[in-house]
Amino acid sequence: MALNKYMHPRNLYKDKAPNFKTLAEKYPDFAKCVFKDLKGKCHLDYKSPTSLRQLAIALLKEDFDLEVEMPLNRLIPTIPLRLNYILWIEDILKELTDVKGKGIDIGTGATCVYPLLGCKKNNWEFLASEVDETNFTIAEKNIHKNNMQEKIKVKKVSGKTALLELLEGNSDQFDFCMCNPPFFADHMDAQAIMSSRTDDRPEPSSINTASVGESITEGGEAEFIKKIIVESVDLQGRIKIFTSMIGKKTNIPLVKKELRDHKIPNYQTTEFCQGKTMRWGIAWTFDTSVIFPRSLFQETKKSRKLSLPLTFEVPQSAVSVYDVDHVANKVMKMLKVLQIENFKSVDSKTKTVHLKLTAFKNTWSHQRRKRREMKRRGEEQTSEGTEVKKLKVTENFTEREKSDKQLENSCEKCQESPCNQGEREVTSVSDFNDDQTFKGKKIEEKVNKSGDGEKAANQGASSSKDNVVPYVTGDSLSEEDKDQFLVKCDMFIKIASDSISLEMVYREGQKDQMHQILQYLKNHITD
Numbered sequence: 294m295a296l297n298k299y300m301h302p303r304n305l306y307k308d309k310a311p312n313f314k315t316l317a318e319k320y321p322d323f324a325k326c327v328f329k330d331l332k333g334k335c336h337l338d339y340k341s342p343t344s345l346r347q348l349a350i351a352l353l354k355e356d357f358d359l360e361v362e363m364p365l366n367r368l369i370p371t372i373p374l375r376l377n378y379i380l381w382i383e384d385i386l387k388e389l390t391d392v393k394g395k396g397i398d399i400g401t402g403a404t405c406v407y408p409l410l411g412c413k414k415n416n417w418e419f420l421a422s423e424v425d426e427t428n429f430t431i432a433e434k435n436i437h438k439n440n441m442q443e444k445i446k447v448k449k450v451s452g453k454t455a456l457l458e459l460l461e462g463n464s465d466q467f468d469f470c471m472c473n474p475p476f477f478a479d480h481m482d483a484q485a486i487m488s489s490r491t492d493d494r495p496e497p498s499s500i501n502t503a504s505v506g507e508s509i510t511e512g513g514e515a516e517f518i519k520k521i522i523v524e525s526v527d528l529q530g531r532i533k534i535f536t537s538m539i540g541k542k543t544n545i546p547l548v549k550k551e552l553r554d555h556k557i558p559n560y561q562t563t564e565f566c567q568g569k570t571m572r573w574g575i576a577w578t579f580d581t582s583v584i585f586p587r588s589l590f591q592e593t594k595k596s597r598k599l600s601l602p603l604t605f606e607v608p609q610s611a612v613s614v615y616d617v618d619h620v621a622n623k624v625m626k627m628l629k630v631l632q633i634e635n636f637k638s639v640d641s642k643t644k645t646v647h648l649k650l651t652a653f654k655n656t657w658s659h660q661r662r663k664r665r666e667m668k669r670r671g672e673e674q675t676s677e678g679t680e681v682k683k684l685k686v687t688e689n690f691t692e693r694e695k696s697d698k699q700l701e702n703s704c705e706k707c708q709e710s711p712c713n714q715g716e717r718e719v720t721s722v723s724d725f726n727d728d729q730t731f732k733g734k735k736i737e738e739k740v741n742k743s744g745d746g747e748k749a750a751n752q753g754a755s756s757s758k759d760n761v762v763p764y765v766t767g768d769s770l771s772e773e774d775k776d777q778f779l780v781k782c783d784m785f786i787k788i789a790s791d792s793i794s795l796e797m798v799y800r801e802g803q804k805d806q807m808h809q810i811l812q813y814l815k816n817h818i819t820d
């Protein structure tokens with residue numbers, strides 16, 4: 294299921310979808326809803342209220358040892374989503390001191406699902422409200438069925454307020470309140486939302502059995518949550534953390550605005566992901582010392598994105614012999630020029646070369662600017678009668694700048710010039726510190742004196758025609774430079790079908806620097 298990878302990590306359905314076959318063997322009423330395909334695999338009709346009900350009943354019994362009854366004409370709770378909400382509350386409470394384990398559930402529904410789960414899992418106590426007579430009666434039954442009447446109380450309310458009426462005549466302190474508010478503003482809203490589905494947002498895979506009172510509230514869920522926010526101002530001494538589920542993403546900014554309007558600065562949203570459905574949660578408190586857990590969805594998404602490898606197919610023209618060893622040697626020489634530390638290991642089975650890279654200093658970007666600077670300084674020096682040789686460098690840079698421009702235009706990531714991705718095209722050799730001219734001089738001397746090894750390294754980073762383009766060797770980093778690294782990543786050079794690929798996998802530090810290093814290698818590997 295698309296969103297399951299973002300489910301709460303402690304959600305037991307994250308990596309283990311309910312096994313219909315096993316459930317059918319244990320629960321006869323559920324078995325009646327299951328049908329088998331030609332291969333004998335069990336399926337469920339998610340459009341059938343009876344099937345959904347029997348699945349929820351079976352899961353609550355199987356995974357939480359909870360006995361419940363649910364009317365077919367009331368909302369049937371999807372258990373993975375309800376569990377995600379409970380797990381988020383657990384995470385919030387972990388950050389608090391002096392937790393009593395007491396919560397409020399606004400509009401508990403017939404199943405009384407949050408109090409039953411919270412009480413069973415965490416031994417929490419609940420005060421719940423319900424406006425609907427049928428829901429109220431069945432919620433009470435479900436509490437008794439599970440012998441939780443000491444822990445869970447439900448109060449029938451008029452629905453004029455969200456919390457105030459529930460707390461009348463009660464002086465308890467609560468750690469949190471939770472709510473799955475009625476969703477729609479009116480029938481038109483419900484109709485519009487159900488019929489606004491596109492290919493991107495297909496038909497819901499399951500049926501909504503909620504009654505009018507359960508799913509429709511004046512102004513929709515945003516107004517309902519606003520009501521809780523307004524009341525929370527008066528109740529801040531009684532309830533530490535206020536939370537609500539949000540069903541429509543577009544309501545999040547409205548709710549946040551209401552919080553800001555009431556000068557409530559400490560709030561946090563989260564995502565509840567399950568199957569194909571995403572819902573959101575919002576939590577707020579008047580206690581500024583509370584630190585809410587960060588959104589797991591955003592963190593997981595970010596770390597998944599970060600772990601995707603960047604790949605590059607090495608062209609045949611990069612090396613004289615097109616094999617992994619030659620490519621690896623060439624790349625290592627380029628890394629030496631860039632002063633990127635690398636540790637090599639080889640997987641002899643797959644013939645893959647693994648280089649563990651650590652870059653301490655950006656030696657690969659802003660080269661045009663730096664060469665222009667060098668050119669200027671070269672001219673200054675020449676006018677003072679020093680080093681005529683620098684003029685050659687100047688001329689060559691002009692040529693080089695042209696080719697750099699072309700390279701810049703070819704930024705593969707954004708296809709724009711200048712690159713707008715914050716991962717600017719990288720072009721030439723090194724980041725010559727501040728005293729470019731001095732380094733240039735020093736390097737020229739090196740070129741003049743250097744043996745084959747250094748010349749070979751130079752080829753890795755500069756045009757063979759342009760052998761006066763300076764370079765620095767990898768041994769010139771100061772201890773200070775090495776104290777802080779820019780980025781660490783792994784590079785794999787391997788055979789991929791009939792070509793050799795270079796793959797970079799991010800480890801730590803600034804990921805955009807890894808993009809730049811790869812771009813540099815792409816631009817210069819055929820030099």
Ligand SMILES: C[S@@+](CC[C@H](N)C(=O)[O-])C[C@H]1O[C@@H](n2cnc3c(N)ncnc32)[C@H](O)[C@@H]1O
Nearest residue numbers: 370400401402422423424425452473474475507
């Ligand atoms: C979307 S349902 C949620 C039911 C249950 N909490 C769940 O998540 O499955 C909303 C519930 O709130 C109840 N409700 C609506 N307005 C209410 C109010 N002002 N006070 C208490 N309950 C209310 C409805 O009757 C309904 O049972």
